[in-house]
Amino acid sequence: xxxxxxxxxxxxxxxxxxxxxxxxxxxxxxxxxxxxxxxxxxxxxxxxxxxxxxxxxxxxxxxxxxxxxxxxxxxxxxxxxxxxxxxxxxxxxxxxxxxxxxxxxxxxxxxxxxxxxxxxxxxxxxxxxxxxxxxxxxxxxxxxxxxxxxxxxxxxxxxxxxxxxxxxxxxxxxxxxxxxxxxxxxxxxxxxxxxxxxxxxxxxxxxxxxxxxxxxxxxxxxxxxxxxxxxxxxxxxxxxxxxxxxxxxxxxxxxxxxxxxxxxxxxxxxxxxxxxxxxxxxxxxxxxxxxxxxxx
Amino acid sequence: xxxxxxxxxxxxxxxxxxxxxxxxxxxxxxxxxxxxxxxxxxxxxxxxxxxxxxxxxxxxxxxxxxxxxxxxxxxxxxxxxxxxxxxxxxxxxxxxxxxxxxxxxxxxxxxxxxxxxxxxxxxxxxxxxxxxxxxxxxxxxxxxxxxxxxxxxxxxxxxxxxxxxxxxxxxxxxxxxxxxxxxxxxxxxxxxxxxxxxxxxxxxxxxxxxxxxxxxxxxxxxxxxxxxxxxxxxxxxxxxxxxxxxxxxxxxxxxxxxxxxxxxxxxxxxxxxxxxxxxxxxxxxxxxxxxxxxxxxxxxxxxxxxxxxxxxxxxxxxxxxxxxxxxxxxxxxxxxxxxxxxxxxxxxxxxxxxxxxxxxxxxxxxxxxxxxxxxxxxxxxxxxxxxxxxxxxxxxxxxxxx
Numbered sequence: 298x299x300x301x302x303x304x305x306x307x308x309x310x311x312x313x314x315x316x317x318x319x320x321x322x323x324x325x326x327x328x329x330x331x332x333x334x335x336x337x338x339x340x341x342x343x344x345x346x347x348x349x350x351x352x353x354x355x356x357x358x359x360x361x362x363x364x365x366x367x368x369x370x371x372x373x374x375x376x377x378x379x380x381x382x383x384x385x386x387x388x389x390x391x392x393x394x395x396x397x398x399x400x401x402x403x404x405x406x407x408x409x410x411x412x413x414x415x416x417x418x419x420x421x422x423x424x425x426x427x428x429x430x431x432x433x434x435x436x437x438x439x440x441x442x443x444x445x446x447x448x449x450x451x452x453x454x455x456x457x458x459x460x461x462x463x464x465x466x467x468x469x470x471x472x473x474x475x476x477x478x479x480x481x482x483x484x485x486x487x488x489x490x491x492x493x494x495x496x497x498x499x500x501x502x503x504x505x506x507x508x509x510x511x512x513x514x515x516x517x518x519x520x521x522x523x524x525x526x527x528x529x530x531x532x533x534x535x536x537x538x539x540x541x542x543x544x545x546x547x548x549x550x551x552x553x554x555x556x557x558x559x560x561x562x563x564x565x566x567x568x569x570x571x572x573x574x575x576x577x578x579x580x581x582x583x584x585x586x587x588x589x590x591x592x593x
Numbered sequence: 594x595x596x597x598x599x600x601x602x603x604x605x606x607x608x609x610x611x612x613x614x615x616x617x618x619x620x621x622x623x624x625x626x627x628x629x630x631x632x633x634x635x636x637x638x639x640x641x642x643x644x645x646x647x648x649x650x651x652x653x654x655x656x657x658x659x660x661x662x663x664x665x666x667x668x669x670x671x672x673x674x675x676x677x678x679x680x681x682x683x684x685x686x687x688x689x690x691x692x693x694x695x696x697x698x699x700x701x702x703x704x705x706x707x708x709x710x711x712x713x714x715x716x717x718x719x720x721x722x723x724x725x726x727x728x729x730x731x732x733x734x735x736x737x738x739x740x741x742x743x744x745x746x747x748x749x750x751x752x753x754x755x756x757x758x759x760x761x762x763x764x765x766x767x768x769x770x771x772x773x774x775x776x777x778x779x780x781x782x783x784x785x786x787x788x789x790x791x792x793x794x795x796x797x798x799x800x801x802x803x804x805x806x807x808x809x810x811x812x813x814x815x816x817x818x819x820x821x822x823x824x825x826x827x828x829x830x831x832x833x834x835x836x837x838x839x840x841x842x843x844x845x846x847x848x849x850x851x852x853x854x855x856x857x858x859x860x861x862x863x864x865x866x867x868x869x870x871x872x873x874x875x876x877x878x879x880x881x882x883x884x885x886x887x888x889x890x891x892x893x894x895x896x897x898x899x900x901x902x903x904x905x906x907x908x909x910x911x912x913x914x915x916x917x918x919x920x921x922x923x924x925x926x927x928x929x930x931x932x933x934x935x936x937x938x939x940x941x942x943x944x945x946x947x948x949x950x951x952x953x954x955x956x957x958x959x960x961x962x963x964x965x966x967x968x969x970x971x972x973x974x975x976x977x978x979x980x981x982x983x984x985x986x987x988x989x990x991x992x993x994x995x
Binding site for chain 1: 715727729848856889890900901906907908
């Protein structure tokens with residue numbers, strides 16, 4: 298029970314990050330390697346704003362945290378859009394490898410800047426941890442896990458509704474289906490790509506907030522969850538939004554279950570990636586991915 | 594090619610060997626007269642094994658056209674198993690150190706090659722980004738397993754014997770020469786051309802009877818073998834093999850060398866690998882403390898600028914203007930052509946050009962060659978009545994749409 302809830306909540310975090318990867322891949326057909334580092338920047342922003350509002354502002358904890366979170370979302374969204382404009386947009390139409398390398402460059406750049414600004418030492422910030430535990434019968438469950446699960450579920454439902462019901466969302470679907478045709482139908486592709494990056498980065502900030510209870514903040518905070526979420530997106534079928542959710546939850550559950558078994562725990566990473574490789578071998582397009590026909 | 598025709602001996606094909614040999618000789622001379630510093634002695638082998646890694650990854654990325662992010666994983670396998678064998682040999686008997694390291698390199702290479710075969714199998718089914726994540730996953734799996742295996746030292750790392758610092762760099766560069774020789778001959782052979790054909794168009798290559806499965810696996814195996822050898826060299830340079838070194842960041846660093854050097858250019862990879870490795874070491878020594886991240890920032894900015902400059906569609910005209918190959922290329926020397934260029938000649942048509950004519954004109958360097966192109970017999974010669982603009986427009990706009 299506890300393992301299940303923890304697994305689902307970690308899965309929700311992975312799913313949130315994976316959504317950022319998968320949406321960007323669907324729209325811009327590129328791997329945004331810097332996505333994990335946007336999470337890192339989000340975490341640092343939350344940390345900085347929290348300490349600012351709590352110590353110098355003298356605000357109550359919840360108010361400070363709220364302000365910090367809003368600021369972090371804004372900063373990350375702007376950051377995501379800036380990265381897209383400066384680094385990726387000039388390369389649209391070039392080979393996907395070029396975009397990938399640039400993304401790696403942006404990732405290094407963000408890590409370097411974070412280290413320069415905030416230093417290399419680890420920082421910890423406990424917002425959600427302060428909530429303590431929920432005692433339900435014989436089980437003890439962390440409130441942070443429950444909140445993560447609930448928030449993650451709400452965001453995913455909202456995102457699905459957004460993509461299915463709104464004009465912008467459907468425009469995004471159209472662009473991911475066929476960029477040229479979408480453009481001919483009067484969709485502003487550049488705007489849609491920008492919006493996608495903005496949403497992806499905003500989700501990354503949510504992920505950062507929810508991820509904070511389990512980790513310390515360091516310049517490389519984003520890389521491992523970034524890679525794992527990327528794996529989750531691929532497991533689910535990259536480009537597919539429900540796929541990212543399924544993949545994320547699957548990976549989160551696997552991680553927590555493996556971590557809870559004595560002797561297997563140290564091999565958790567290997568098992569997760571082995572699952573990825575096996576799924577790719579059996580079904581190269583991912584669990585919920587769409588098959589694309591190869592044209593000669 | 595005509596049967597029995599001998600290959601032309603071109604100096605430019607062997608220039609890179611000569612440069613490396615000359616470089617090593619200069620280093621040996623410096624070492625025996627002035628004496629190389631300790632840091633130089635550890636820098637040189639690093640440059641050599643970086644070059645080996647970059648050249649071997651270039652086989653996969655540049656020539657086969659598959660993105661691999663697990664090259665450090667192969668290196669990791671080679672380093673651990675090769676050095677483990679070396680340690681066993683050292684414990685067992687009194688074999689000369691050079692032979693021990695060579696055996697270790699071969700063993701490390703073979704074990705890495707087996708893994709190359711294993712990771713090459715998914716490469717047959719996966720494409721592009723999917724393969725990238727699969728290879729990345731492989732690298733992380735390898736790292737995670739070595740972290741937990743007690744016989745390889747676990748998380749503390751496995752200690753290896755340092756090779757004699759005075760001769761290690763010579764050994765490393767000799768290995769580099771061997772790797773270079775193998776790669777260059779592989780690429781310039783029939784097999785190399787088959788690999789390039791697969792990169793350019795897999796379906797067409799398959800249709801021409803090229804065994805895609807065989808060549809994909811071959812390239813993965815060869816690249817992994819060399820990476821494994823580089824791993825053993827690494828082990829002999831560093832003293833303690835730690836699995837953290839081989840994280841996907843290292844794979845990416847090798848990939849960056851390949852991309853900056855130019856994909857599909859072996860010499861380019863070597864130059865980029867040497868420069869990046871040297872800069873890395875120097876910057877690491879110079880920038881310490883609070884300034885350490887500046888290295889990453891500079892590195893990242895250079896990477897982004899170079900990639901955007903050399904790939905962005907918007908930069909195309911700019912690139913062509915400053916293309917070094919074009920700047921140094923000799924101008925066409927036939928007097929008529931030179932004259933035509935001088936007076937900015939344009940094609941004078943006495944008939945409405947056909948699509949074939951237009952394609953020829955558009956693909957040629959100057960239009961003057963076709964001013965008096967012979968009209969094929971039987972072709973309809975239509976006198977020129979409409980203005981030139983009218984005739985050009987529909988055909989050219991058709992071209993642009995392609």
